[in-house]
Amino acid sequence: xxxxxxxxxxxxxxxxxxxxxxxxxxxxxxxxxxxxxxxxxxxxxxxxxxxxxxxxxxxxxxxxxxxxxxxxxxxxxxxxxxxxxxxxxxxxxxxxxxxxxxxxxxxxxxxxxxxxxxxxxxxxxxxxxxxxxxxxxxxxxxxxxxxxxxxxxxxxxxxxxxxxxxxxxxxxxxxxxxxxxxxxxxxxxxxxxxxxxxxxxxxxxxxxxxxxxxxxxxxxxxxxxxxxxxxxxxxxxxxxxxx
Numbered sequence: 600x601x602x603x604x605x606x607x608x609x610x611x612x613x614x615x616x617x618x619x620x621x622x623x624x625x626x627x628x629x630x631x632x633x634x635x636x637x638x639x640x641x642x643x644x645x646x647x648x649x650x651x652x653x654x655x656x657x658x659x660x661x662x663x664x665x666x667x668x669x670x671x672x673x674x675x676x677x678x679x680x681x682x683x684x685x686x687x688x689x690x691x692x693x694x695x696x697x698x699x700x701x702x703x704x705x706x707x708x709x710x711x712x713x714x715x716x717x718x719x720x721x722x723x724x725x726x727x728x729x730x731x732x733x734x735x736x737x738x739x740x741x742x743x744x745x746x747x748x749x750x751x752x753x754x755x756x757x758x759x760x761x762x763x764x765x766x767x768x769x770x771x772x773x774x775x776x777x778x779x780x781x782x783x784x785x786x787x788x789x790x791x792x793x794x795x796x797x798x799x800x801x802x803x804x805x806x807x808x809x810x811x812x813x814x815x816x817x818x819x820x821x822x823x824x825x826x827x828x829x830x831x832x833x834x835x836x837x838x839x840x841x842x
Contacts, residue, residue, distance in 0.1 A: 602626075
């Protein structure tokens, strides 16, 4: 259970028992629980959606976006902003890209990326609020956080002593493959065609973004992993709103 609580504490601002004397092995094992944490986030959002059924779709979407950010503490939005700044300012140079990602300041492209993603997410949630599609709110956070163990299993971690170093070094590979495989196989069976379309969009987005990481920096970092989460959430919400 300690690894689960580590995952909750890292990915959310939800209350969880404090984990004392945490070692790197437990941090690595916490990745196995990332999909479950994503499902918990989705369940909270779906519950809020249900409470807002009699509210206008615009207000409901705004409250869902705000709550989503509050639950996660904006963790992955930070990675998205840093990655956007680095990809534009890095000028296709690996070392420059990594250096910009390490800079704590947010540049103009980071701001633009945040605004665009939040606007698109808001618009998709407004559509989903109109149609009453609460299943998408469960699936999007689940798929986005399932992508993280998949990323760390398949992609080198290139930042020495970075935030994700213990995750990459101590992730149980066979366990991660099993968890990712379970989600991929079970999702279409439990959610039907709707869930299948969201899964396919997540797989496409994952493949494209991972390829971009490999070509630019030879692997992944904590920032690019955060960007992956935000972009997968957004893309799957868009697909759910138009499918």
